[in-house]
Every structure is written in structure tokens, then in C-alpha cells.
Amino acid sequence: MNSYRHSVVLDVEKCTGCTSCVRRCPTEAIRVINGHAEINSDRCIDCGECIRVCQHNAKKAMCSKLEHYMHYKWKIALPAPSLFGQFNGLEDVDEVLQGLLDIGFDEVFEVAKAAELVSAYTRTYLKTEGIKKPVISSACPVISRLISLRFPYLKDNILPILPPMEIAAIEAKAKAKKEHPELSEKDIAVFFISPCAAKVSYIRNGFGDYKSHVDVVVALNEIYFQLIGAMKRKHTPTITSEAGMIGIGWASSGGESTAILNDSYLFADGIGNCMQVLESIENGNIPQLEFVELDACIGGCVGGVMTIENPFIAKTRLQAVRRYMPVSRNFVASDAGSVPADYFSNSLPAYTPISRLSDNIVESMRMMAQIQSLRETLPGIDCGACGSPTCRAYAEDVVRGVAGEDRRCVVLDRKKQIEKETQT
Amino acid sequence: MGEYLNFHYDVDGENFVSAGQASVELKKTLRRLGLPPETIRRLSIAMYEGEINMVIHAGGGEADVDIYEDKIVIVLKDHGPGIADIALAMQEGYSTATEGVRSLGFGAGMGLPNMKRYTDEMQIDSTVGEGTTVTMTVYLS
Ligand SMILES: Nc1ncnc2c1ncn2[C@@H]1O[C@H](COP(=O)(O)OP(=O)(O)OP(=O)(O)O)[C@@H](O)[C@H]1O
Ligand code: SF4
Ligand SMILES: [Mg+2]
Numbered sequence: 001m002n003s004y005r006h007s008v009v010l011d012v013e014k015c016t017g018c019t020s021c022v023r024r025c026p027t028e029a030i031r032v033i034n035g036h037a038e039i040n041s042d043r044c045i046d047c048g049e050c051i052r053v054c055q056h057n058a059k060k061a062m063c064s065k066l067e068h069y070m071h072y073k074w075k076i077a078l079p080a081p082s083l084f085g086q087f088n089g090l091e092d093v094d095e096v097l098q099g100l101l102d103i104g105f106d107e108v109f110e111v112a113k114a115a116e117l118v119s120a121y122t123r124t125y126l127k128t129e130g131i132k133k134p135v136i137s138s139a140c141p142v143i144s145r146l147i148s149l150r151f152p153y154l155k156d157n158i159l160p161i162l163p164p165m166e167i168a169a170i171e172a173k174a175k176a177k178k179e180h181p182e183l184s185e186k187d188i189a190v191f192f193i194s195p196c197a198a199k200v201s202y203i204r205n206g207f208g209d210y211k212s213h214v215d216v217v218v219a220l221n222e223i224y225f226q227l228i229g230a231m232k233r234k235h236t237p238t239i240t241s242e243a244g245m246i247g248i249g250w251a252s253s254g255g256e257s258t259a260i261l262n263d264s265y266l267f268a269d270g271i272g273n274c275m276q277v278l279e280s281i282e283n284g285n286i287p288q289l290e291f292v293e294l295d296a297c298i299g300g301c302v303g304g305v306m307t308i309e310n311p312f313i314a315k316t317r318l319q320a321v322r323r324y325m326p327v328s329r330n331f332v333a334s335d336a337g338s339v340p341a342d343y344f345s346n347s348l349p350a351y352t353p354i355s356r357l358s359d360n361i362v363e364s365m366r367m368m369a370q371i372q373s374l375r376e377t378l379p380g381i382d383c384g385a386c387g388s389p390t391c392r393a394y395a396e397d398v399v400r401g402v403a404g405e406d407r408r409c410v411v412l413d414r415k416k417q418i419e420k421e422t423q424t
Numbered sequence: 425m426g427e428y429l430n431f432h433y434d435v436d437g438e439n440f441v442s443a444g445q446a447s448v449e450l451k452k453t454l455r456r457l458g459l460p461p462e463t464i465r466r467l468s469i470a471m472y473e474g475e476i477n478m479v480i481h482a483g484g485g486e487a488d489v490d491i492y493e494d495k496i497v498i499v500l501k502d503h504g505p506g507i508a509d510i511a512l513a514m515q516e517g518y519s520t521a522t523e524g525v526r527s528l529g530f531g532a533g534m535g536l537p538n539m540k541r542y543t544d545e546m547q548i549d550s551t552v553g554e555g556t557t558v559t560m561t562v563y564l565s
Pocket of ligand 1: 514518536537
């Protein structure tokens with residue numbers, strides 16, 4: 001039984017069983033069974049690839065509706081930096097922050113601000129002796145989950161600092177409590193404005209033993225339309241951004257890397273590229289590096305499935321807004337010592353050997369042999385008609401006993417039929 | 425007419441990570457004074473560029489912003505290496521910025537030209553080996 005609540009869900013009504021998502025899924029988590037897709041939640045890493053590829057809009061990410069949570073006395077918006085890349089002609093981040101206040105939030109705490117703290121502590125952490133290098137960013141939950149499922153050997157390379165979203169939530173709550181002692185714990189709610197499905201899952205499920213400090217997640221592409229309306233009423237913002245270039249830079253791929261202010265880094269984006277880089281690190285065939293930033297989405301978080309704008313356009317817009325921002329507004333002295341305990345986390349989902357055939361080696365070997373011989377009979381064209389992503393995966397499904405009668409190999413069946421016809 | 429408000433900012437040259445703070449502070453002040461958004465924008469950009477130049481080219485300095493009824497004067501003063509050829513430095517695209525700051529987007533050689541564009545008057549006084557003083561004025565109509 002599985003209790004992990006993924007945010008990527010399927011609308012059975014809309015799904016035609018076309019198998020596009022089956023073949024696109026990087027962890028081979030999807031099968032078409034009885035005419036519609038099913039996601040294996042042990043394998044799903046919430047990367048959103050299936051949402052992107054589905055022509056029928058049958059896959060979506062579950063988020064909360066803002067209007068259902070307006071009863072909280074003190075509502076704090078945590079805008080992801082990618083939000084600022086969605087507006088055409090935006091000159092000043094403050095206009096968006098003001099927009100958030102205008103649509104009903106009582107306070108805004110920028111995730112970009114927390115990102116700058118993470119950058120500052122990353123620079124400190126990189127100087128620690130005895131740590132495993134390269135240090136791999138902890139910001140993209142898809143990557144952290146992927147590492148814990150597929151690259152367990154690299155788990156100690158993950159930066160043991162909470163992602164900016166969490167630090168923002170912790171700091172925002174602490175600040176609200178301090179400034180408004182009349183408020184009780186229950187009155188305050190922190191709303192993360194998310195570009196991505198993976199963060200929704202992170203917040204709902206926690207991560208390993210870590211429980212998220214965010215209370216409500218709203219989709220960036222939902223709040224966008226409300227914001228656009230509010231921002232039309234142009235008035236001088238009463239709020240000023242507390243982040244700089246470094247924090248806003250986190251929205252696109254490479255931003256976190258350049259902020260280590262040292263050129264020994266690699267950044268890659270897109271789930272396929274990220275998997276290749278992880279393979280290379282695992283095999284030890286990349287040059288010595290200090291830091292590796294991997295973003296599951298093309299372009300980084302500006303490419304998240306819940307954004308509005310094309311990631312490259314958003315990135316260019318962000319460059320324009322960043323142009324006149326301070327380098328950073330949150331930093332710690334370079335000799336700050338260690339990462340504060342509140343920000344430290346090395347909790348990851350438990351490693352589950354998802355590819356293991358059986359927990360008994362003799363049994364595994366027997367199954368492996370069966371898979372091999374079945375594979376030889378299959379056409380090897382990976383057409384997907386059986387509901388599995390590849391002929392190899394289908395052979396495995398058959399041997400594992402999970403491919404039912406409805407999932408037959410059409411090519412094989414047709415061949416057999418022709419043989420029969422020519423014999424008689 | 426001689427009445428004015430002065431705002432003084434120390435621009436720390438040691439801490440590159442914090443470069444640009446003074447311009448944010450100035451923007452906040454100008455908003456409180458209720459200046460038109462376009463004027464605020466011009467002044468913040470000019471201040472920003474000047475401030476960044478002091479950090480990346482001159483090891484820091486000081487900024488004084490004097491607000492009069494009819495004009496705002498920004499004076500940026502540093503004790504850096506000075507600018508040998510001011511006309512050359514004023515050319516769009518001319519830059520001596522290092523690789524390190526370029527990765528963050530600096531070094532396009534657009535700072536000084538922008539400062540001139542966004543202000544009504546700009547004067548650079550510089551002596552090699554002694555430092556640079558940039559004075560910019562924006563008139564309030
Ligand atoms: N305060 C200063 N002290 C010494 N040299 C300066 C100073 N300000 C500018 N310069 C010189 O003038 C050049 C041009 O300055 P400008 O601001 O136009 O471009 P930049 O700073 O190099 O790049 P950008 O401003 O586009 O990031 C600089 O590269 C530097 O050589
Ligand atoms: S790259 Fe950013 S938006 Fe995409 S899954 Fe990772 S954290 Fe989410
Ligand atoms: Mg400059």
C-alpha cells in the first residue's frame with residue numbers, strides 16, 4: 001500500500017489511452033491499463049513530463065484554490081521567483097508584490113529572499129572539510145526524489161540545506177509572530193505560489209522525515225489572472241522587494257550556480273539531461289566540481305508546468321527586471337561558520353529499490369532469464385500499444401505478472417495469426 | 425530656495441554581494457516623498473549604475489543625494505583608480521569589468537551611458553590615482 005499523495009493526477013474521463021505519456025515518463029512509471037493511463041506512485045517523481053505531453057489535458061497538478069483559504073487572519077504569500085518572469089513589460093518586482101497585497105494577502109515574503117540565504121550558506125558549506133563533492137543542489141524536489149530512488153549512492157552529495165521555499169515559510173511565520181503577538185499559531189497561514197507540481201507533492205507529503213512549513217499551495221498559473229487584474233490599478237507600491245539579482249536569478253537554470261561566486265560548477269536542465277549528469281557523477285566521469293545544479297524543468301523553474309510563459313521568454317524578462325536590483329539583499333558574513341540548525345536538513349524519502357524484481361536473488365535470476373527469453377520473441381519496436389513504454393518493460397511486466405490479458409503484444413499476435421493462416 | 429534634504433549613503437566596496445543597496449534605499453525615500461514614478465525610475469537607475477561602478481571599479485565610496493524643491497542632485501565620490509580617458513569610458517560597450525562580475529550580468533559597458541541618459545546633467549571629475557566624482561542632476565518640473 002502506498003500513502004504518498006502525488007500532485008500529478010489523471011482525469012480518467014479525458015484520457016484516451018494514447019500512450020504518449022507512457023513513452024515520455026523518465027522513470028517508466030506509467031502503463032495504459034484497461035484503456036487509460038495509470039501512474040505507479042512508487043516510481044513517480046512528479047516531474048510533470050506527462051502533463052506537458054498529454055494532448056488531451058488529462059493530466060494535471062492538484063493545487064488549492066485561494067478563495068477557500070481566505071478565512072485565515074494573517075495570510076502570507078510566498079511568491080516563487082519564477083512568478084516575476086510572467087509579466088510583459090514588468091519593470092519592478094515591487095509591482096507584483098503590491099499586487100499580492102491588493103488581492104488579499106496581508107504580507108509577502110519573497111522566496112527569492114530565502115534563496116539568497118541559501119546561496120550564502122551554500123558558499124559557507126562548500127568550505128566545510130570532509131564533505132562529499134560535488135555538492136548537488138537540494139532545491140528541485142524532482143531531483144532529490146530521483147536521487148533517493150535511483151542514485152542512492154549520491155544522496156550524501158545533496159546540499160543539506162532546506163530549499164528556499166521552506167526557509168521562506170519558517171522565516172515568514174517567525175516574523176509574523178514577532179510583529180503581531182496578538183496572532184495565534186492558527187491565525188497565520190503561509191501560501192506558496194508554486195510553478196511546479198513537485199513542490200506541491202513535497203509540501204503535502206513532506207520529504208522523508210521532514211514536514212513542510214508551508215500551509216497552502218496555490219498554482220502560479222491560477223493566481224496569475226487575479227494578479228494581472230490587480231496590477232492594472234497602477235499605484236505606487238507601498239512594499240519594497242527584499243531580494244536582489246541572486247535571489248531572482250534562482251528562477252532560471254544557472255542562477256543558483258552563479259551565486260556560489262566560484263566557477264567550478266555545472267548546471268543542467270530538463271529531466272533527461274539531469275539523469276545523464278547524475279549517471280556521469282555516479283560513474284565518476286566528470287571533472288572535479290564544487291557544485292552541481294540540476295533542474296528537472298527545461299529552463300529551470302520558469303519552465304515549471306504551472307507557469308504561464310515560455311521559459312526562455314520568462315528568463316529574458318527576468319534579466320530585465322534584475323538589471324537594476326542589488327546583487328543580493330540577504331547574506332551572511334563569509335566567516336559565518338556553519339549552517340543554522342533550523343535550515344539544516346538531510347532528510348530524504350527512503351530508498352526503495354524500485355527496479356528490483358524480487359527480494360530473493362534466486363527468484364530474481366529466474367525472472368531475469370524469463371524476461372530475456374520473452375524479449376527475444378518481442379518485435380523490439382517499442383510501439384507502446386501494449387501499454388508499456390518499451391518491449392523490455394512489457395516483458396518485465398508480463399513476468400512480474402502485472403500485464404493482464406488486455407495488454408497483449410499486437411505485433412506478436414498478428415504474426416502468430418499470419419503463421420496460422422499460411423499453415424492452413 | 426537654498427533649503428534641501430540630504431541623504432548620505434556609504435557604499436561598501438568590500439562586500440560585492442551587497443552592491444546596489446543604496447539605490448533601493450533611495451527609491452524608498454523618493455516614493456515616500458511622492459515623486460512621479462518616471463522620475464523615481466530615472467534616479468534609481470542612475471544611482472544604481474553609479475553605485476555599482478564604485479563597488480566594482482573603485483573599491484567603494486560615498487553617495488550624497490540632495491533633494492531640493494526643483495531638482496535632485498546625486499554626488500558619487502570614490503578614491504579608486506580614477507578614469508584615464510573619460511570620453512572612452514562614456515562610450516557604449518566600453519568596459520574593463522572582470523570575468524567574475526560578468527557572470528552576474530555586469531560589464532556591458534552601459535552604466536555610464538545610462539547615467540547620462542537618465543539624468544539632465546552629468547559631470548565626471550576624475551584624477552588617475554586619486555579617484556572619481558560623478559555629479560548628476562535631475563530637474564523636477
Ligand atoms: N568609479 C569608477 N572608477 C574607476 N573606473 C570607472 C568608474 N566608473 C566607471 N569606470 C570605468 O569606466 C568603464 C565604463 O563604465 P560603465 O559603467 O559604462 O560600464 P561597466 O561598469 O564596465 O559595465 P556595466 O555598467 O554595463 O555593468 C568601466 O569599465 C571602468 O573602466
Ligand atoms: S525545476 Fe523547478 S519548477 Fe521544475 S520541478 Fe524542479 S523545482 Fe519544480
Ligand atoms: Mg557600470
